[in-house]
Amino acid sequence: xxSAGSSPSVRILDPDNYKARVVAMFDGRSxxxxxxxxxxxxxxxxxxxxANLQPGERVLDLASGTGLCALDAAQxxxxxxxxxxxxxxxxxxxxxxxxxxxxxxxxxxxxxxDVDALALPPGGFDAALCSNGMLYFxxxxxxxxxxxxxxxxxxxxxxxxxxxPMFKATSVLHQLVQEHHGLPLVDxxxxxxxxxxxxxxxxxxxxxxxxxxxxxxxxxxxxxxxxTEEVHNAMGAATPExxxxxxxxxxxxxxxxxxxxxxSEQQVEALRQPFLDAAAELANINIRDSRY
Ligand SMILES: C[S@@+](CC[C@H](N)C(=O)[O-])C[C@H]1O[C@@H](n2cnc3c(N)ncnc32)[C@H](O)[C@@H]1O
Numbered sequence: 001x002x003s004a005g006s007s008p009s010v011r012i013l014d015p016d017n018y019k020a021r022v023v024a025m026f027d028g029r030s031x032x033x034x035x036x037x038x039x040x041x042x043x044x045x046x047x048x049x050x051a052n053l054q055p056g057e058r059v060l061d062l063a064s065g066t067g068l069c070a071l072d073a074a075q076x077x078x079x080x081x082x083x084x085x086x087x088x089x090x091x092x093x094x095x096x097x098x099x100x101x102x103x104x105x106x107x108x109x110x111x112x113x114d115v116d117a118l119a120l121p122p123g124g125f126d127a128a129l130c131s132n133g134m135l136y137f138x139x140x141x142x143x144x145x146x147x148x149x150x151x152x153x154x155x156x157x158x159x160x161x162x163x164x165p166m167f168k169a170t171s172v173l174h175q176l177v178q179e180h181h182g183l184p185l186v187d188x189x190x191x192x193x194x195x196x197x198x199x200x201x202x203x204x205x206x207x208x209x210x211x212x213x214x215x216x217x218x219x220x221x222x223x224x225x226x227x228t229e230e231v232h233n234a235m236g237a238a239t240p241e242x243x244x245x246x247x248x249x250x251x252x253x254x255x256x257x258x259x260x261x262x263x264s265e266q267q268v269e270a271l272r273q274p275f276l277d278a279a280a281e282l283a284n285i286n287i288r289d290s291r292y
Contacts, residue, residue: 009186012138014261019114021255022136023089026065030091033066043160044068044131048076051158056080057126060150062115062143062159063087063133067096067108073129074100074108083108084125086118115143123152130159135189136256144205157207161198164189169247169279176271176278181263188256240283244276251275 012018026033033040048069053059053076061070064085074083085108087093093110100108116138128147137143147157164187165171174185192198195212202210237243252259252268259268 009184009190011186011188011190011256013185013257013259015138017261018138018255019088021258025255026089027091030066030089030095033092034068034095040065040132041068045072047129047131047158047160048072051127051129051156053077053081053127058124059083060120060125060128060147061085062128062130062147063136064096064110065089065092065133067093067099067110069129069131070096070108070110071099071103071105073127074105075103077107079107081107085110086113086115088112088114115146118146120146120150122149123155125150126152126155128155128157128159130157132160134159134161134192140191141201141205144201144207148206157202161192162189164193167247167251168282169244169275170251172278172282173247173251173271173275176274177259177263180271181267183262185257240280241276243283244279247279248272248275 014021045068051059051073053073055076055078057077058081059070059073059077061067061073061083064070064087067085070083070085074081077083085093085096087096087110090112093112096110100110115133128151134140134143144157151157166187166189170187174187177183177185187193191201198212199210237246251257259271
C-alpha cells in the first residue's frame with residue numbers, strides 16, 4: 001500500500017464500503033445500545049421535546065436506531081398520528097420493533113433504508129427527527145435537501161449533532177496522518193462543525209428558518225467536549241494513558257475512517273506511539289487545568 005499523497009479533505013475513508021461498515025458497527029452494538037450509554041437516551045428525549053409534536057402529526061425519524069426518538073414521538077402524536085423510523089441497520093430496528101410491541105404502539109413502523117437514497121412522498125411529514133445520526137450520513141447536505149422535500153410546508157426538522165471535533169484526540173491523529181502520509185482527514189462532523197455552519201447549511205438546503213442552540217444538552221459528550229469529560233465520563237478511562245489507548249482503538253477502527261483501509265499495518269503501527277504520547281499529554285493538560 002502506498003501513502004495517499006495530497007488530495008482534498010477526506011471525511012470518509014474507503015467510501016465504497018462505508019455503508020457496510022456502518023451496518024457492521026451497529027450490528028455489533030444493537031443488543032447493548034440501550035443499556036450502555038446515558039447520553040443517547042438523553043439526547044433523543046431532548047430532540048423529541050424540542051419538536052413540540054402534536055396529536056395527529058406524521059413524524060419521520062431518520063437513523064432511528066433502537067427507536068429512542070420514534071417510540072417517544074409515537075406516544076406524543078397518539079393513535080391518530082404516525083411515525084416512520086428509518087435506519088440502515090436492521091438489527092437496531094429489530095430492537096425498536098420489539099419495544100414498540102411491548103409498549104402496544106400501533107402507530108409506529110420501522111423500515112430499513114439509507115437516508116442518502118430514500119424514496120419518500122413529498123410533503124408527507126409534519127416533522128422530522130434525527131438524534132445522533134446526521135454525522136453518519138455520507139452526503140449530509142443532500143440528505144437535508146431531501147428532508148425539506150419530505151416535509152409539508154411549515155414542517156420542521158429537529159436534530160442534534162456534536163461540535164467538531166467530537167474528540168480532541170481525533171484531531172491529533174489526523175495531524176499525524178497528514179504529516180506522515182499527506183492524507184488530509186477531516187472530522188466526520190465537519191459539515192456541521194459549529195452553530196453558524198449548521199445554520200448556513202440548513203438555509204442553503206431550503207429550510208426557511210434555522211434555530212441552532214448550543215450547547216443544548218448536558219456537557220457529557222456533545223456540543224462542548226473537554227478531554228477531562230472524555231476521560232472521566234465518556235470513555236470511562238481512569239488514567240490519561242488508558243484514555244489514549246481507548247482513543248487509539250476508536251479512531252483507527254471506526255467505520256468512518258478506518259486507517260487500515262488506506263495504510264498498511266506497518267504504517268498504522270508507526271503512528272501508534274506518537275499518537276499515544278500526544279493524546280495522553282492532551283489528557284494530562286486538561287486534567288491539570290480543570291482540577292487544580
Ligand atoms: C448513534 S446511532 C443513533 C440512533 C438513534 N437515533 C438514537 O438516538 O439512539 C446512529 C444510527 O445511524 C444509522 N445510520 C447511519 N447511516 C445511515 C444512513 N445513511 N441511513 C440511515 N441510517 C443510518 C446507524 O445504522 C445507526 O443506527
